[in-house]
Amino acid sequence: MSETSATFKAKSTVKSADLDHRQKINFNIARYNAVVPQGKHQFADVHLARERAKNVKWKAIETLDQQLEAFEKNFTRNGGKLLWAADAQEALDQVLEICREKNCKTIVKSKSMVTEEIHLNPFLEKNNIESVETDLGEYIQQLDGEAPYHIVTPAMHKSKEDVAKLFAEKLGTDPKLSPEELTLVAREKLREKYVQAEVGITGANFIISDTGSIAVTENEGNARLSSAFPKTHIAIVGIEKMIPSLTDLGLFWPLLATYGTGQKITVYNTIISGPKQANETDGPEEMYVILLDNGRTNIIGNAKQRESLYCIRCGACLNACPVYKNIGGHSYGATYSGPIGSVITPHLQGMPEYKHLSYASSLCGNCTEVCAVKINLHELLLENRNEAVETGSSSFGEKIAWKMWKRASLNRGMMNMSNGKMKNWFINKVFTGWKKHRSELHFSQKTFNEMWKERFKK
Numbered sequence: 001m002s003e004t005s006a007t008f009k010a011k012s013t014v015k016s017a018d019l020d021h022r023q024k025i026n027f028n029i030a031r032y033n034a035v036v037p038q039g040k041h042q043f044a045d046v047h048l049a050r051e052r053a054k055n056v057k058w059k060a061i062e063t064l065d066q067q068l069e070a071f072e073k074n075f076t077r078n079g080g081k082l083l084w085a086a087d088a089q090e091a092l093d094q095v096l097e098i099c100r101e102k103n104c105k106t107i108v109k110s111k112s113m114v115t116e117e118i119h120l121n122p123f124l125e126k127n128n129i130e131s132v133e134t135d136l137g138e139y140i141q142q143l144d145g146e147a148p149y150h151i152v153t154p155a156m157h158k159s160k161e162d163v164a165k166l167f168a169e170k171l172g173t174d175p176k177l178s179p180e181e182l183t184l185v186a187r188e189k190l191r192e193k194y195v196q197a198e199v200g201i202t203g204a205n206f207i208i209s210d211t212g213s214i215a216v217t218e219n220e221g222n223a224r225l226s227s228a229f230p231k232t233h234i235a236i237v238g239i240e241k242m243i244p245s246l247t248d249l250g251l252f253w254p255l256l257a258t259y260g261t262g263q264k265i266t267v268y269n270t271i272i273s274g275p276k277q278a279n280e281t282d283g284p285e286e287m288y289v290i291l292l293d294n295g296r297t298n299i300i301g302n303a304k305q306r307e308s309l310y311c312i313r314c315g316a317c318l319n320a321c322p323v324y325k326n327i328g329g330h331s332y333g334a335t336y337s338g339p340i341g342s343v344i345t346p347h348l349q350g351m352p353e354y355k356h357l358s359y360a361s362s363l364c365g366n367c368t369e370v371c372a373v374k375i376n377l378h379e380l381l382l383e384n385r386n387e388a389v390e391t392g393s394s395s396f397g398e399k400i401a402w403k404m405w406k407r408a409s410l411n412r413g414m415m416n417m418s419n420g421k422m423k424n425w426f427i428n429k430v431f432t433g434w435k436k437h438r439s440e441l442h443f444s445q446k447t448f449n450e451m452w453k454e455r456f457k458k
């Protein structure tokens with residue numbers, strides 16, 4: 001068993017027994033479930049909208065090389081500077097080089113899963129650059145020294161009392177502050193940072209090839225401040241965030257809002273096409289986009305898994321997943337958690353170390369049902385399991401056990417050899433590894449042949 005798998009099992013075991021955690025998650029997901037149906041009412045046919053979005057992403061990913069070239073051409077024509085990063089280290093080095101050039105001491109950063117993926121904050125800290133998270137949920141997580149718990153709602157596992165206690169410990173505020181008062185405290189602290197920061201870093205929800213723009217969606221206005229206040233703006237984006245045309249936003253913005261938070265449209269949707277122009281008063285003097293691969297081309301090269309790149313990171317599959325709701329976001333030990341994380345992480349970070357995530361699913365298919373862009377998530381999880389076996393990532397013991405199982409189940413004589421009681425004993429007492437993290441198997445007391453005979457007699 002890999003170390004990552006052992007850690008996953010240990011953390012999941014603890015979390016699934018934590019009733020306080022379960023109560024907080026159920027509370028927050030119930031609020032989400034209450035508003036999403038309202039958001040869906042804006043679509044005349046929500047299934048058609050999802051199907052169309054899937055088709056647009058299909059086109060974007062199938063022609064990604066051309067779309068990326070068009071994006072580069074259009075973005076640089078707008079005055080932006082484009083950098084290509086094959087992996088996390090290259091992206092980190094590029095950020096550091098820009099920061100050194102600008103003599104940067106402080107960065108304001110808006111929520112971005114890609115920057116979590118490349119572990120940007122610890123890297124900057126090591127290089128004596130302060131990086132301040134400006135999204136309230138991320139700010140809370142940064143204060144607590146924790147990674148985001150959820151791709152849309154980073155502090156979903158914390159109650160308002162938890163946050164008040166955290167602020168009291170870290171910022172010396174009254175532990176009885178209300179959510180509104182806590183927000184004001186964060187706002188006051190962050191305003192100072194916007195003024196100080198030499199560089200602002202954001203991600204992007206979409207990159208748009210026909211105009212050479214990025215689109216950023218948020219509810220707090222912090223991404224706008226992070227991208228427009230400092231003199232230099234760096235956007236770090238995964239190459240799969242591509243959409244072919246600006247007009248596609250008319251479909252993707254409402255879809256992302258509804259499936260992400262149940263809103264009709266997110267409060268702030270910003271299209272940024274380059275640095276401040278000569279006739280403009282706001283915006284950065286310089287703008288960089290770092291296009292990150294970091295394993296995404298592995299997925300493009302895999303025809304069956306390619307559709308996982310259509311993901312718009314709405315988080316709906318996490319909220320719908322019975323496994324996620326029990327073990328929580330941190331147990332996965334990966335940047336992307338929940339069903340989509342279990343699909344892509346083995347391809348981004350290595351099948352041997354992360355194949356176990358593909359087994360963290362009941363295959364109920366709820367994730368596929370709710371996916372904003374109709375990705376066949378549960379089938380991709382099965383496909384991952386298949387690939388893990390095909391590429392030799394399964395253990396010797398597992399292979400032997402399945403061989404024996406196959407042999408027995410294909411042999412009627414062997415299946416009829418003992419009664420249900422014996423079978424239960426054999427499987428549950430001999431294959432203890434199976435039972436360790438699962439409930440016991442219970443065989444029928446009668447064999448199939450016995451039941452068939454009884455029915456035939458009638």
Ligand code: SF4
Binds near residue numbers: 259311313318
């Ligand atoms: S896989 Fe689908 S449901 Fe899950 S985050 Fe991505 S778009 Fe949303």
